[in-house]
Amino acid sequence: MQFVVNRSPLRGEVRIPGSKSHTIRAVAVAALADGESVIGRPLVSADALAARDAYRLLGAEITDEGGRWRVRGLGGRPRVPENVIDVRNSGTTMRLALGTAALLDGPGAVVLTGDAQVRRRPCGPLAETLTALGATVRSTRGTGTPPFIVEGTLCGGEAELEAVTSQYVSSLLFCCPLAQDDTRLRVTLLNEKPYVEMTLDWLARQGVTVHADPSLMEYHIPGRQAFQPVNRDIPGDFSSATFFLVAGAMPDNEVFCRGLDMTDTQGDKAVVEYLRAMGARVSVEGDGVRVSADALRGVEIDMNATPDALPMMAVMGCFAEGETRLVNVPQARLKETDRIAVMRRELEKMGARITELPDGLVISESPLRGAVVESHDDHRVAMALAVAATRAAGATVIRAAEAVEVTYPEFPDHLAALGGLLEKSDGGA
Numbered sequence: 096m097q098f099v100v101n102r103s104p105l106r107g108e109v110r111i112p113g114s115k116s117h118t119i120r121a122v123a124v125a126a127l128a129d130g131e132s133v134i135g136r137p138l139v140s141a142d143a144l145a146a147r148d149a150y151r152l153l154g155a156e157i158t159d160e161g162g163r164w165r166v167r168g169l170g171g172r173p174r175v176p177e178n179v180i181d182v183r184n185s186g187t188t189m190r191l192a193l194g195t196a197a198l199l200d201g202p203g204a205v206v207l208t209g210d211a212q213v214r215r216r217p218c219g220p221l222a223e224t225l226t227a228l229g230a231t232v233r234s235t236r237g238t239g240t241p242p243f244i245v246e247g248t249l250c251g252g253e254a255e256l257e258a259v260t261s262q263y264v265s266s267l268l269f270c271c272p273l274a275q276d277d278t279r280l281r282v283t284l285l286n287e288k289p290y291v292e293m294t295l296d297w298l299a300r301q302g303v304t305v306h307a308d309p310s311l312m313e314y315h316i317p318g319r320q321a322f323q324p325v326n327r328d329i330p331g332d333f334s335s336a337t338f339f340l341v342a343g344a345m346p347d348n349e350v351f352c353r354g355l356d357m358t359d360t361q362g363d364k365a366v367v368e369y370l371r372a373m374g375a376r377v378s379v380e381g382d383g384v385r386v387s388a389d390a391l392r393g394v395e396i397d398m399n400a401t402p403d404a405l406p407m408m409a410v411m412g413c414f415a416e417g418e419t420r421l422v423n424v425p426q427a428r429l430k431e432t433d434r435i436a437v438m439r440r441e442l443e444k445m446g447a448r449i450t451e452l453p454d455g456l457v458i459s460e461s462p463l464r465g466a467v468v469e470s471h472d473d474h475r476v477a478m479a480l481a482v483a484a485t486r487a488a489g490a491t492v493i494r495a496a497e498a499v500e501v502t503y504p505e506f507p508d509h510l511a512a513l514g515g516l517l518e519k520s521d522g523g524a
Contacts, residue, residue: 098477098496098507100484101465101516104347108383109509111336111354113138113329114361115502116187116290119146120297121325122166123191123269126155127198128301128322129170135163135328141501145185149192152176153205171273171321175203179242182209184431184472184501186216189241190262193221194270197230199247208242212431212472215240220256221263227254228271228278251276251318259426261287264311265294272303272320280314286426289362289400296360301325331355333363334403335503336384338478339513340366341407343386344375345414345486350513353383362400369396369408373415393417398424398455402434405456406479409438412458413447414486422455431473431501441468441480445487465489474501481506485515 118138123146125132137143147164151157154174156167173195180196182188189209196205208214219239222232229250235242251274258264264282268291271278285291291311298305302323306315331354343350357364357379367384371377372394376387393415398405405427412419427434439451444466448459465487470477477498484491496519499506511517 096497097520098481098493099518099520100481100491100493102487102489103485103514103516105342105485105510105513105515106349107513108351108353109339109513111331111339111352112503112505114332115140115142115334116293116361117329118143119185119187119191120294121327121329122146122150122157123195124297124301124322125166125325126150126153126168127171127195127269127273128168128324130168130324132166132168132325133163134166134325137164137329138332138502140504141183142185142187145183146188149180149182149188152178152180153192153195166325168322168324171198172200173198175199176205179206179208182207182213184210184212186213187262189213189216190218190221190266191269193218193232193243193245194225194266196245197225197232197247197249198270198273199245205245206242207245213241217259217429218243220258221266224254224256224263224267225249228252228274249274251278253279255281255283257284258282259284259286259429261285261290264291268294268298268305268314268316271316272298272305272318274318276318278314278316278318280316282312285311286399287362287402289360293360330359332502333359333361333366337363337366337404337407338482338506339509340370340384340386341411342482342485344370344373344388344391344411346388349385349387351380351383351385355382355384357384363404365401366404366408373411391415393419393460395420395422397422402427402430403475405434406438406475407482409442409449409456409458410479410483413442413461413463413483416460419458420455421458422452425454432471432476434473434476437471437473437476438479441476442483444468445483445491463487465491467492467494470495470498472498474498474503478503478506481510481517
C-alpha cells in the first residue's frame with residue numbers, strides 16, 4: 096500500500112491511541128503474575144498483538160473483551176510453547192520474551208524469531224547476560240541476532256551489560272525478580288533511560304522490589320518474588336502523539352492531541368519541551384496538549400532518551416529558521432531501519448538540506464516539494480514523511496505505507512480527519 100499526500104493545513108482534535116510500550120509491558124507483567132489481570136484500553140496494533148500472541152504461546156490465557164484484555168497469568172513459570180514464537184516486527188516483544196523464556200523450569204526450549212527487520216536487530220548482549228545468570232540462550236546463526244533458542248532456568252547471580260537499547264535492561268528487570276536467587280547487574284552503557292524508568296514504575300506498581308542506583312547503572316534485584324495482577328488502563332502514546340504534536344507546530348496548523356498524561360513516565364513527552372524550545376505555542380489542557388504554529392527557530396536537541404522522535408523532529412527542522420541539530424542518538428541506527436540514514440535520504444528527495452552525523456542529523460530550513468519516497472518498512476518513517484508531505488508543494492507518494500499498522504493503524508484516518516489530503520493506493524501501475 097502507498098499513501099498519496101497533497102499539501103493541506105492540519106487543524107482540529109485527535110485522540111491518541113494507547114501506548115505501545117505500556118501495552119507490551121502490561122501483557123508481560125500480567126502473563127507473569129499469578130491470578131487474573133485486566134488491561135484496559137490496550138493498543139491494538141501489529142506490535143501489541145505480537146506481544147499478546149507470544150505470551151499466549153508461553154502459556155498465558157488472554158481474551159479480548161472489546162476495549163480490554165483479560166489475562167490469566169503463569170505465576171512466574173512459562174510453559175514450553177507448542178510452536179515457534181514469531182514476534183513479527185516487534186523488537187520490544189523479542190527482548191522481553193527472551194527474558195521470560197529464560198524462566199522455563201524443566202525440559203524443553205523456546206524458539207523465538209521475527210520478520211526480516213527483527214532478525215537483523217541485535218540481542219547478543221542480552222542473550223549473553225541471561226546465559227551468565229543461568230539460562231542458555233543461543234543465536235541459531237551465531238550472530239547475536241534472532242532466531243534464538245532459549246532453555247532455562249534463570250538462577251540469578253552477577254552480570255555486566257552494555258545496553259545500547261534500554262530494552263535489554265527492561266527484559267532483565269522483568270525476569271530477574273522471578274529467578275531462584277538475587278541478581279546484581281552492572282550496566283556500563285545505557286541509552287533511552289526513560290524506558291527503564293517506565294519499567295521500574297511497572298514493577299513498583301505490581302509489588303516487585305528492585306534496588307536501583309539513581310544513575311540506573313547498578314541494580315540489586317531480590318529473587319523469588321511474585322508479580323501482583325494488573326488492573327490498569329493504558330495511557331495515550333506520546334511516541335504516536337509526536338507526529339501530530341509536531342504537525343501542530345508547522346505553518347498554518349493547530350492540533351489538539353487528546354488522551355495524554357504529562358505525569359506519565361513516557362520519555363517522548365519531552366517532545367512537548369522540544370517544541371517550546373523551537374518557538375511553537377504549546378499548552379497543556381486537561382487530558383491533552385494543544386500545539387499551534389508560530390515562528391520557529393533551530394536548536395540543538397540531545398535525543399538520547401527519545402530516539403523514536405527523531406524522524407518527526409527531522410521534519411520539524413525543515414520549518415525552523417537556521418539550523419536544527421539532533422544529536423547523541425546513535426541507537427536510532429539500530430531500530431526497524433537506520434533512521435538517521437533513511438531520514439536524510441528521504442527528506443533530501445523532498446528538497447531538504449540535511450546532513451548525516453554519526454549520532455544524529457543537522458537540518459537547515461528548507462522548502463519541501465512532493466516526491467516519491469520510501470518508508471523502508473518503518474512505521475515512524477512512514478508517518479513522519481506523511482506529515483511532511485502535508486506542507487510540501489505538490490503530491491508526495493509514500494511507498495510501503497502499511498508499516499503504520501505496527502503502532503498506529505488509525506494514523507491515515509486521523510490525518511484525514513484533521514484536513515490532511517491523503518489517499519490510499521495499492522501502488523499498482
